[in-house]
Every structure is written in structure tokens, then in C-alpha cells.
Amino acid sequence: MNDRYSRQELFSGIGKKGQQAISQKHVLIVGAGALGSGNAEALVRAGVGKVTIIDRDYVEWSNLQRQQLFTEQDAAEKIPKAVAAKERLTKINSSVLVEAITGDAGVQELEGLHKDVDVIIDATDNFDTRMIINDISQKYRIPWVYGACVGSYGISYTIIPGVTPCLHCLLETVPLGGATCDTAGIISPAAGMVVSFQTAEVMKLLVGDLEHIRKKLVSFDLWENQHTSISPGTLKKEDCPSCGSRPSYPFLRYENQTKAAVLCGRDSVQIRPAMKGDRDLERTAQILSKTGGRIERNPFLLSYENSGKRLVLFKDGRVLIHGIKDIAEAKTIYHRYLG
Incomplete structure (x- = not known):
């Protein structure tokens, strides 16, 4: 039984x-x-x-x-x-x-x-x-x-x-x-x-x-x-x-989805959030500072480097992920650090 x-x-x-x-x-x-x-x-x-x-x-x-x-x-x-x-x-x-x-x-x-x-x-x-x-x-x-x-x-x-x-x-x-x-x-x-x-x-x-x-x-x-x-x-x-x-x-609908594209001629992927809006670079820098990566800032963007990958974050929400051409992997990295 x-x-x-x-x-x-x-x-x-x-x-x-x-x-x-x-x-x-x-x-x-x-x-x-x-x-x-x-x-x-x-x-x-x-x-x-x-x-x-x-x-x-x-x-x-x-x-x-x-x-x-x-x-x-x-x-x-x-x-x-x-x-x-x-x-x-x-x-x-x-x-x-x-x-x-x-x-x-x-x-x-x-x-x-x-x-x-x-x-x-x-x-x-x-x-x-x-x-x-x-x-x-x-x-x-x-x-x-x-x-x-x-x-x-x-x-x-x-x-x-x-x-x-x-x-x-x-x-x-x-x-x-x-x-x-x-x-x-x-x-x-x-x-x-x-x-x-x-x-x-x-x-x-x-x-x-x-x-x-x-x-x-x-x-x-x-x-x-x-x-x-x-x-x-x-x-x-x-x-x-x-x-x-x-x-x-x-x-x-397509227009409301996060967009990701490999940049022509560059070992990089751009990710554009579905919702438009300014990113708080100062707050983002504070969050990323806890991970041990290297952070650089200017009035227009934030650069974050960790484990051989570099993320460049713009105030309009866009993110460039350098050192990668695979979109699925780029999305994983994006959500891992940015939520």
C-alpha cells in the first residue's frame, strides 16, 4: 500500500x-x-x-x-x-x-x-x-x-x-x-x-x-x-x-517592456527600462557601494565595475553593460545589481 x-x-x-x-x-x-x-x-x-x-x-x-x-x-x-x-x-x-x-x-x-x-x-x-x-x-x-x-x-x-x-x-x-x-x-x-x-x-x-x-x-x-x-x-x-x-x-505590449540590445561594434549591451524616469545616481551609488565594486561618478553618469564587468548608469535610466554580448546574461547582471 x-x-x-x-x-x-x-x-x-x-x-x-x-x-x-x-x-x-x-x-x-x-x-x-x-x-x-x-x-x-x-x-x-x-x-x-x-x-x-x-x-x-x-x-x-x-x-x-x-x-x-x-x-x-x-x-x-x-x-x-x-x-x-x-x-x-x-x-x-x-x-x-x-x-x-x-x-x-x-x-x-x-x-x-x-x-x-x-x-x-x-x-x-x-x-x-x-x-x-x-x-x-x-x-x-x-x-x-x-x-x-x-x-x-x-x-x-x-x-x-x-x-x-x-x-x-x-x-x-x-x-x-x-x-x-x-x-x-x-x-x-x-x-x-x-x-x-x-x-x-x-x-x-x-x-x-x-x-x-x-x-x-x-x-x-x-x-x-x-x-x-x-x-x-x-x-x-x-x-x-x-x-x-x-x-x-x-x-x-512591446513599448512597456525593458529593451536590451547589443551595441554595434562594441562588446556591450544597452538596457533601457520600460518606464521612463530619472535614476537617483547618488542613492544607486550608496546601494552599489556595499558590493565591493569600484564606483566612479560625474554629474551625468555612474560607472560601476565588479567581477570583470562594467556597468554605466545614466540619469535617464539607461544602463550600458560592458564586456558582454549575451543579452540574457546582461539582463541577469542588470537585475542582480539594480533590482
Whole structure:
């Protein structure tokens, strides 16, 4: 007798009926870092029918402190995160179908992945991708669970199309910068806490228990012993272009996406943020100064050099990444240091 899920079935919120439902569902995880690997392992152990993981990056030594699916060998061989995750996950539960996609989670990619997805998990490291996920969610009526962490801080929020405010209602615009794990560090318990919030919400969605979905946006700081939850229900906007009465899904349009291009005749990539706006070079310099790289400034731009790559940031938001021609790698570097 196979009692693999017996303890989960004994839990009144799931039961045998809920376990059967879980085994037939498909979860898309965008990102295979700390949040992505943690959610993937929990859901594969829980017996979800199919898990699709998309990530453009490879395993590095600095990942091993918190990204639980990966090994020293993965880092030494620079194995793509999605590939390494699939190899580990299939050893954990061979009955779960795991699909690994090594690539950028852009509009075209997510448009092609949404068709049979029941829930989307945000495990990315930037708001560009999150806003695309948000519009995909609203357009195709797929619930998703937002999550982020840096330092000892974490945040999570469950978004159900037609029911809750969407991320666009809450944020309205994409931030041009902010702290990242590479600039502010991170402790693994913070990532683990966000994973717990996200996975619990996903399991509620998979068994159809909408009554117990957390209605609040929750945030915490484990080091400072702080915990906050707010009810964002009143923030839902009738005229929101993503979830309002006349949605236009702005972040699925080309003009609202981050642009990246290899500069002709130069070993450089230019990245232009989707949203126009002045970048605070002084604040950015303060954030980057924590990474140990070399910083130079003049009234017009900021130059930052680290690990053989040089980033030149302009006040209008543009960034030149020198010493590279691969756009996917350039995006990884961009989001690693600039959020």
C-alpha cells in the first residue's frame, strides 16, 4: 500500500479528495532561485501533477547558502538552474512531471506557457517580470502568488483575477531600482518564510479552498522581529489597465517592456527600462557601494565595475553593460545589481 501522502491526506484542509485534485494540477514557477527551488521542492513532495520551472541563470557558489535544490557540483559545472532543479526534483518524486525551461521569462515565453497552468508562483528577482506575470494572470484568469525577499525581509501576496487587487493596483509603476541579494545580502530563513507563505497559498488554490486564502499582504523582518499584514482590498482600481473594467494589459505590449540590445561594434549591451524616469545616481551609488565594486561618478553618469564587468548608469535610466554580448546574461547582471 502506497501511503506516501497519507499524512497530507489526514490534514482536514486537504483529505483524499484534495490530494486527488493536487495530483491533477499544473503549477508554473517563474524563477529557480531561493523561492523557486523552495516552492518546487515543497510542491513536488506534495504530489502536484506537473511543475514547470523557467529560469535564465545557472548555479553559482553564492547560491548554495539558500537555494536548497543545488549542489557544489552544480556550481562547479555552472549547470542551468532549471536543469539542475529538474534533476533533483525527479529524484525526490518520480511521479511528478517536471518541465525545465532555460530561458528568459518574457512576454512571448509566458504567453506560450499559460494554457494548462492552474497557478503561477512568482520566484523572480525583478519587477519587470512580475508585471508581465501580473498581466498574464489577469488576461488568462490564472491566480498567482507574489513573493520577494532580501536581507531578513520578506513579503507575499495572493492575487486572484476578478477578486483581489492586482499588483498594478498596488504599485502602479515599476521601480527603477532597489536593494537586491547582491547589494543587501540575504539570510536563508527569510527565503524559507516566504516559501512557506507561498506554498501554503498555492495548496489552498489547488484544492479549491478559496475561503481560506489569505486576504492580506504580509511582510516581515525576521532579524528585527517585525511582522505586518495589510488589507489591500480598497486599493483595487476600477480603471486599472491590468485588472479594471477595460483592461489593456500594458506590460504585455512591446513599448512597456525593458529593451536590451547589443551595441554595434562594441562588446556591450544597452538596457533601457520600460518606464521612463530619472535614476537617483547618488542613492544607486550608496546601494552599489556595499558590493565591493569600484564606483566612479560625474554629474551625468555612474560607472560601476565588479567581477570583470562594467556597468554605466545614466540619469535617464539607461544602463550600458560592458564586456558582454549575451543579452540574457546582461539582463541577469542588470537585475542582480539594480533590482
